[in-house]
Every structure is written in C-alpha cells, then in structure tokens.
C-alpha cells in the first residue's frame with residue numbers, strides 16, 4: 001500500500017471531497033445532539049486564561065468536522081463520521097518511566113485538582129491550514145510534577161490507544177501504529193503545553209481526541225497527539241510517528257516556522273479554516289505567534305537543522 005503523506009492545503013476543494021463538504025451540516029447536527037444528550041456530557045467548569053488569543057474562535061462545526069485523525073481514515077471528514085465508535089469511558093492513562101510515582105490513572109484522577117482552563121489557541125497544521133480553538137485543559141506540567149519527574153528524564157513520550165476493532169485506520173499500515181509523539185522536557189513543562197479534555201466548554205468530541213489529547217500551540221498540529229493512553233518520561237529522544245514515516249519532511253521539533261519550507265510546499269502562509277471562499281491566505285508567524293513564551297528554549301539552535 002502507498003504511504004499516505006500530508007498534502008498542503010492550497011484550496012478548500014483540494015483537500016475536501018465534495019460529499020464531505022455537503023455533509024458537514026449533517027455531521028455537526030449529530031455531534032451537537034450527542035453533546036446535548038447524556039448526563040456524562042455535563043458542561044465543564046473552566047477558568048479563563050491569560051494565554052488565550054483574542055482572535056475569534058472557529059465554529060464548533062469547523063472544529064469538529066475538519067479533522068486529522070488517521071486512526072479513522074485520511075480524509076478530513078472521516079473522523080467525524082467514524083470516531084463515534086471509540087469507547088472513551090472508562091479510560092486510563094499510564095504514567096511511567098523516569099518518575100517517582102508511576103501508575104495507571106483514570107482521566108479524572110490524572111487531572112484532579114489541577115486548574116481546568118479555557119485556552120483559546122491558534123492551531124496550525126503542517127498542511128498550511130489553521131484554526132482558532134477554545135480548548136479546555138490542564139497544564140501538562142501539573143500532571144508531570146505530580147508524578148515526580150526524575151533528573152534523568154530529558155524527554156516525554158506519548159502514545160495513542162491501540163484499538164483496531166474501533167479504529168479502522170489501524171487495520172491498515174498507513175502509519176506505524178500506535179501513533180506516537182514526543183517533547184523535550186522543557187517543552188513539556190512549558191505553561192503553554194496542555195492536556196485538553198474538552199472544547200467550547202464541553203467534553204472533548206471523539207474526533208478531536210477524546211477523552212484526553214495534547215495541545216502544543218507553537219508546533220505543527222501533528223505533535224498534538226489524540227486519545228492518549230501512555231505518558232513516559234525517558235532519557236533519550238523518543239521515536240515519533242511522522243518523523244519515522246518521512247524524516248526529511250517531519251522533524252522531531254516541528255516548531256511552526258514560516259522560514260523553513262516543507263520539502264513539498266511553502267510554510268510561509270496559511271489558510272484559516274472557515275474564513276470564507278474569498279478570504280486571502282494569511283502570513284504564518286514564527287512559533288505560531290507564541291515566540292515570547294517559547295523562543296528562549298531554542299536559543300542557539302539552528303531551526304533549519306532541528307526542524
């Protein structure tokens with residue numbers, strides 16, 4: 001089978017099959033009904049955050065109907081159509097490796113007592129589209145500090161659930177499953193890095209990575225791994241899915257950087273999802289606009305080499 005590579009997002013019609021376009025309203029009607037339904041779907045109590053952008057968030061419809069989640073297929077509409085099959089409760093996350101208190105915790109235990117904030121973040125996919133998303137999440141640093149990071153831990157490795165019976169994409173070798181991602185320890189401890197359990201004040205929709213996913217807003221979207229079941233503190237840089245798939249195209253760092261093009265397309269501009277057919281492309285900002293919080297971590301590094 002041919003490996004599936006990301007494609008640049010030049011026009012809506014390049015990446016969105018017509019039937020998906022026409023079905024968007026149907027998908028979102030179902031998603032909205034599901035959110036309004038069960039008692040498990042109670043509204044989340046979030047605190048506002050000084051890290052939020054004041055740009056207008058994308059609609060819930062945009063955020064839940066235009067997704068990348070290869071476990072459910074490579075099309076932007078596949079996750080909304082298929083992710084409902086993933087059972088997200090109960091759910092446990094194992095925290096292990098170089099920590100004082102390794103263990104397997106329910107999501108509720110994992111984040112208990114940590115401030116759940118609404119973080120309205122810019123989100124920039126490597127395919128050169130972007131959205132503004134009002135996530136609900138806790139700082140990853142809070143979870144890691146509670147686990148007790150040992151001095152030898154230099155990186156954090158994350159894994160998505162492996163459940164081919166519920167995730168049809170995992171039955172094909174389109175990626176080396178399970179999906180894996182990683183951060184350097186200082187990146188993981190940065191206050192911008194969150195574990196998100198919801199968006200728009202509601203529990204996380206399945207297609208966006210329920211019940212718990214990473215969000216790293218200054219990096220390309222693929223670093224923000226969904227449906228996490230394992231967080232490991234490790235000494236060495238861990239293998240990561242897209243880097244293993246095509247190392248010349250996807251580096252470990254993957255910081256948003258308009259000065260470093262992808263080998264197959266420019267990263268200088270992006271298309272804001274939902275901005276309308278006649279909206280122009282906008283300039284991409286280095287570190288996705290979060291440089292004041294993150295640039296120091298890369299002082300002295302050649303970001304064209306460590307892309």
Ligand SMILES: Nc1nc2c(c(=O)[nH]1)N[C@H]1C(S)=C(S)[C@@H](COP(=O)(O)O)O[C@H]1N2
Pocket residue numbers: 063066067068069070071124125126160179207208209220221222223224225226227
């Ligand atoms: N497990 C898993 N996580 C994943 C992906 C994936 O295919 N599988 N896709 C990534 C990519 S490429 C992007 S752009 C974001 C999309 O997140 P969203 O659907 O919430 O916008 O999820 C990231 N996390």
Ligand SMILES: [Mo]
Pocket residue numbers: 068124125126127220221222
């Ligand atoms: Mo992406």
